[in-house]
Amino acid sequence: MKTSHLLLALATSLCVFSANQAQENAANIIPSYGPVANQIIESAKKENDSFIKLQELCDDIGHRLSGSPSLDQAIAWAQKSMKDDGQENVRAEAVTIRKWVRGDESCELIEPRPMKINMLGLGWSIGTPAEGITAEVISVKSKSELDALPDEAIKGKIVLFDYPMARYSETDGAGYGDAVQYRSNGASWAAQRGGVAALVRSVTAYSLDSPHTGAMRYDAEVKKIPAAAISVESAMMISRLQKRGKKCVVKLVMNAKDMGEAPSANVIAEIVGSEKPEEVVLIGGHIDSWDVGQGAQDDGAGCVAAMEALNILRKLNLKPKRTIRVVLWTNEENGLAGARSYAARHQNDDHVAGIESDSGGFKPQGLTIDAQDEEKSQIALDQLTEILALLKPIGATRAKPGYSGADVGQLKPLGAMCMGLTVDGRLYFNTHHTNADTVDKVNPKELTECAITLAVAAYVIADMPSRLGEN
Numbered sequence: 001m002k003t004s005h006l007l008l009a010l011a012t013s014l015c016v017f018s019a020n021q022a023q024e025n026a027a028n029i030i031p032s033y034g035p036v037a038n039q040i041i042e043s044a045k046k047e048n049d050s051f052i053k054l055q056e057l058c059d060d061i062g063h064r065l066s067g068s069p070s071l072d073q074a075i076a077w078a079q080k081s082m083k084d085d086g087q088e089n090v091r092a093e094a095v096t097i098r099k100w101v102r103g104d105e106s107c108e109l110i111e112p113r114p115m116k117i118n119m120l121g122l123g124w125s126i127g128t129p130a131e132g133i134t135a136e137v138i139s140v141k142s143k144s145e146l147d148a149l150p151d152e153a154i155k156g157k158i159v160l161f162d163y164p165m166a167r168y169s170e171t172d173g174a175g176y177g178d179a180v181q182y183r184s185n186g187a188s189w190a191a192q193r194g195g196v197a198a199l200v201r202s203v204t205a206y207s208l209d210s211p212h213t214g215a216m217r218y219d220a221e222v223k224k225i226p227a228a229a230i231s232v233e234s235a236m237m238i239s240r241l242q243k244r245g246k247k248c249v250v251k252l253v254m255n256a257k258d259m260g261e262a263p264s265a266n267v268i269a270e271i272v273g274s275e276k277p278e279e280v281v282l283i284g285g286h287i288d289s290w291d292v293g294q295g296a297q298d299d300g301a302g303c304v305a306a307m308e309a310l311n312i313l314r315k316l317n318l319k320p321k322r323t324i325r326v327v328l329w330t331n332e333e334n335g336l337a338g339a340r341s342y343a344a345r346h347q348n349d350d351h352v353a354g355i356e357s358d359s360g361g362f363k364p365q366g367l368t369i370d371a372q373d374e375e376k377s378q379i380a381l382d383q384l385t386e387i388l389a390l391l392k393p394i395g396a397t398r399a400k401p402g403y404s405g406a407d408v409g410q411l412k413p414l415g416a417m418c419m420g421l422t423v424d425g426r427l428y429f430n431t432h433h434t435n436a437d438t439v440d441k442v443n444p445k446e447l448t449e450c451a452i453t454l455a456v457a458a459y460v461i462a463d464m465p466s467r468l469g470e471n
């Protein structure tokens, strides 16, 4: 037996012992926190401001790309809103972000017939020359199909990646992770083979001719070429035309620009703990969005659910032993500078746990947990199972291991128990990063239940005698 195997066996037996002990300890949680959980659930159902907050953020301010005046307004609004709620230590913490602007853009089919193609440039794409790029399109279904083509089939052409995203599945959170690689890397894959621009079929399994934007990145060794998402309908039509031997020519015009560094900020508010104020239980979402729609599900809903969770606890005068801290990160969509800056600035804070809400404000199902220490993760999972049983009245009882979130994940190396709010995400990617991500897509009752889930989980984790992940 290798040493590593021996250690693994030892760790496994420790885990079993600890898990049993944790279950015993956790068995006392329900009776002691049942009444307070019900109080939170009932009062929030009766009255809460999460949907009003969402309208203030999305209808009054609108979408909020990093570096935009509207994101600055949203940062000011969030502080005022949480001050008005009576929260403590409300502040903005400066973050330097990199600003990208889209500018005017268009995509037209020239041959075999003229047609406007619905498109959105991808975040961080370079622009085209002023006159645009007009070239024949070569459509491929996948990276391997591109690899199989000879250079002369690609050189000087606009490469279209017509890769379909699989329908929603609970196991991998939709086929998003798979399909999004084309959005991220398509431009460099095309450029490597002599392509002059890249078009990507929008990353969604369902489409009403709406293009979906999102971030892309360039391989440092490869020439930068412009990249845009086009609607599923247009991508499929071009592929069909090509299959019937028709030559497709497209004119792509993009004025996108990297504007360099710009100031932004994370927004923070707290209920300071009564006994262990230095131990922090964090809840949050990201306050920036793409420059389309209203960023309502992504991630206005996550922000207002966290803000309102703190407000629900405040209104009930619930002050837990540990501190509950709301963090609204900036720049999640196209940089992650907010989360990196927060983790660096607060590296010496004692983060017990962090819960991120960035999957939309749909009906909540429970929480995922992801932590560096496997033994602690297992203990935390058992504790979390007991805690979430308190949410039976709204059905958000499922604790499972899994990805937490891009922002809160930055706290994983610091030892925090990182968690993600899981929701019924079947509709999420239909409007993700589109002009249709608007307030009307959010159901007020489901949003309230997200706020309740965060409030109950954060309160119990912040107040229970043992630390989450420890017996």
Ligand SMILES: [Zn+2]
Binding pocket: 286, 298, 299, 332, 358
């Ligand atoms: Zn998001």
